[in-house]
Amino acid sequence: YALVFQDLDYLSEGLEGRSFNPVALLFDQLQRPNTDLGLEQGSCLKWIYNPSHSVKHLVLGCGPPGGSWHNMHGSQLTLSLNNWLELPGLEFQDWLREHRHEAVRKPCTLVKNRIESPGNSYDRATTSHIAEYYKDYVDKMDLSGYFSNDSKVLSVKHGSDGLWEIHGVKGNYPDELVPFAVNANNVVLATGNSVAKTLGIPGERHQFVYHQMEDLENLFGDLEVLDSQPDPCLVVGAGLSAGDAILSLLCKGIPVIHAVRRSVNDPSIIFNNLTPTVYPEYSLIREMMKGTHDKALDGTYQCLAKTKLVEIRKNRECILKKTDGTLFKKKVSYVFILIGMSPELSFLHGVNSLGIEKKLPLDSKKNPVDINAFTYECSNEPGLYALGPLVGDNFVRFGMGGGLGIANHLFKDDMNAII
Numbered sequence: 293y294a295l296v297f298q299d300l301d302y303l304s305e306g307l308e309g310r311s312f313n314p315v316a317l318l319f320d321q322l323q324r325p326n327t328d329l330g331l332e333q334g335s336c337l338k339w340i341y342n343p344s345h346s347v348k349h350l351v352l353g354c355g356p357p358g359g360s361w362h363n364m365h366g367s368q369l370t371l372s373l374n375n376w377l378e379l380p381g382l383e384f385q386d387w388l389r390e391h392r393h394e395a396v397r398k399p400c401t402l403v404k405n406r407i408e409s410p411g412n413s414y415d416r417a418t419t420s421h422i423a424e425y426y427k428d429y430v431d432k433m434d435l436s437g438y439f440s441n442d443s444k445v446l447s448v449k450h451g452s453d454g455l456w457e458i459h460g461v462k463g464n465y466p467d468e469l470v471p472f473a474v475n476a477n478n479v480v481l482a483t484g485n486s487v488a489k490t491l492g493i494p495g496e497r498h499q500f501v502y503h504q505m506e507d508l509e510n511l512f513g514d515l516e517v518l519d520s521q522p523d524p525c526l527v528v529g530a531g532l533s534a535g536d537a538i539l540s541l542l543c544k545g546i547p548v549i550h551a552v553r554r555s556v557n558d559p560s561i562i563f564n565n566l567t568p569t570v571y572p573e574y575s576l577i578r579e580m581m582k583g584t585h586d587k588a589l590d591g592t593y594q595c596l597a598k599t600k601l602v603e604i605r606k607n608r609e610c611i612l613k614k615t616d617g618t619l620f621k622k623k624v625s626y627v628f629i630l631i632g633m634s635p636e637l638s639f640l641h642g643v644n645s646l647g648i649e650k651k652l653p654l655d656s657k658k659n660p661v662d663i664n665a666f667t668y669e670c671s672n673e674p675g676l677y678a679l680g681p682l683v684g685d686n687f688v689r690f691g692m693g694g695g696l697g698i699a700n701h702l703f704k705d706d707m708n709a710i711i
Contacts, residue, residue, distance in 0.1 A: 294345070295322075295337065296699045301666045314665055315700075316685055316693030324689065327376065339381050347702055350474060352443045352460065358426035360484060363506065364419035369573070371532060374417040376689040379429050384417065387425050416570070443472065448479055449641040456675065460639075480698060481678040482691075485633035485656055491528070495604030501627045505533045508628060512544055522625045524549045524594070526610055528601050529630040530561045535577045537628050542587055549622055551596045551612060556581040601629070632657075635682055644672035660684040667701035668694050677701075 304314035309328070311317050325333045355362055370377060378384045417425075430436055443462045451457035456479045461469040488503035490496055502508065524547035527537050534550070541548050554561060561581075568575035579585035580593045587593040596612060602619070603611035609621050635654050637646075645651075647659040654661065661678040662671040668683065670676045679685065679694025 294342075296345070296696065296703050298700070300697060300700055304666070310687070311685055311690040311693070313668075313683060313685060313690065313693060313697075315668075315697040316690035319693035319696050320689050323380070323692070324375070327689075332375070337380070345703070347699060349438055350476075351439045352445055352458070352474075353439070353441055354444050356427050356441050357430040357439060358423045360486070361419055361423035361426060364423070368419045368536065369416045370419055370422060371571075372416075372687055372689065373570075374415050374422075376687065377417065377422055377425075379426070379692070382425075382429055382432055384422075384425055387428065388421065391424075440472075445639050447641055448639055449643070451475060454675075478675045478677065478702065481637070481661070481676065481682055482680050482694075483635055483637065484681045485635050487634045487636045488629075489632045489634055491601060491629055491631070493602055493604065495606065496629070498604055498606055498627075500608060500625070501604055501629065503629050505536055505630065508537050508540060511626070512540070512546070522546060523608070523623055524625065526551060526601070526622065526624045526627045527630065528628065529632075530554060530563070531630065531632060532562060532574070533630040533632075534628075535563060535574055537630055538577060538580075538593070539573055542592060546625075547592050547594075549594050549596060549624065550581070551599050551601050552581070553600055554598065556595060556597045601627075643676070646670055646672065646678070654682070656681040656684055656686060666697055668697040669701060 300315050300318065304318035307314055307317040307321065309317045309320065311320070320327070322336045325336060351357075353359060374384050430439055440462065442464050443460055445458060445460040447457070447459040449457050455475045455477060458474040458476060458479065460472055462472050463469040490503060495501070502511075525541050526549045527534050527541070528551045530552045538548050538550060552561070557564065559565070563574050563578040563581065566574050566578075576585060580588045581595045581597070583589070583595070585593070588595065598615045600613045601610060602613045604627055605611070608625065609623055610627065611619055611621050613619050635656070637654065640646075646661045647654045648662045649659045652659045661682045663669060663678055663683055664671065668677045668679050670678060677694075677698050679698065680691040683694065685691050685694065
């Protein structure tokens with residue numbers, strides 16, 4: 293009996309893992325049993341195409357299928373292992389071989405509690421490969437007819453007869469933009485996070501202050517190594533984007549001052565939770581933060597732990613504050629504030645507050661969209677659904693569970709209507 297017709301509440305009972313959404317855990321465990329243990333046991337699911345059970349739908353996106361993956365630095369390695377990024381029915385390794393890439397999955401060894409477990413796989417892919425894989429997936433699965441690429445949604449609001457009205461424009465600058473309008477029974481929000489977070493401090497709008505990794509690439513992308521040593525760049529943040537910025541700057545011979553609010557040993561800092569054998573580049577960040585790496589010892593990298601940036605002056609002096617209240621300043625060349633991203637849902641009009649905390653802005657970590665845990669329908673808006681980072685699932689492997697929950701709910705509604 294098809295999974296989309298099953299009682300997901302019952303099947304996902306008691307599951308625990310890296311997502312707070314039970315259906316996401318259920319799908320992940322069925323698709324990749326025991327993958328967090330480093331095992332590759334094959335999927336428990338069998339995929340059968342049944343056109344009589346297809347759901348009429350339209351996917352609206354600003355660019356090609358794959359979304360933000362196409363905006364990432366092409367040679368950057370993914371955090372997730374490559375098989376965690378696979379979509380149903382097309383193994384990433386098969387796609388790689390078909391495109392004649394030499395990178396294929398190789399077995400390695402996971403060491404846990406001093407016991408070696410052979411046959412595990414921990415290869416990571418480049419973001420450019422994943423972007424192209426997702427783009428090709430739509431064609432290979434004959435889904436192109438459901439996608440309207442280069443379509444920017446400007447407005448989603450309640451319409452007549454209980455339908456949603458969606459308005460937007462299709463096309464790319466400088467080509468002519470063509471308006472479009474769509475009416476739908478249901479709307480699924482899968483926009484992810486696209487707006488850089490800010491500190492809200494004085495001087496944050498100076499021209500030498502940036503908030504996205506792409507800004508760094510635009511500034512220094514063609515630069516190999518500097519002949520003379522400039523003033524250091526200040527990087528604020530303790531996440532992967534901050535880590536990528538630090539590595540990129542140091543590779544170009546640019547010294548770095550790294551400001552972090554927490555202690556370097558704080559377990560919530562992601563660099564303290566990544567296996568060095570799988571993530572060697574990020575283990576360097578951890579070594580530098582703790583002062584044991586050569587870059588920290590020679591002063592090329594300086595970590596300011598338990599420190600907040602409180603002001604940026606136009607003469608490029610940054611005022612920082614220690615936990616004891618002590619203020620001090622650092623002269624820098626550029627400031628990169630890389631503290632995460634937030635969703636951009638300004639196109640929603642006349643819609644009730646969606647977050648768990650109604651008075652606070654949406655945040656994938658602190659205040660995700662309040663949904664029914666099994667249907668992914670927004671608690672305050674019937675017919676409006678959300679999945680992925682909007683509901684706290686920042687990894688592709690868990691976002692797919694949202695698709696299952698939504699499809700399951702839509703099929704049940706159809707069956708109830710027939711009955």
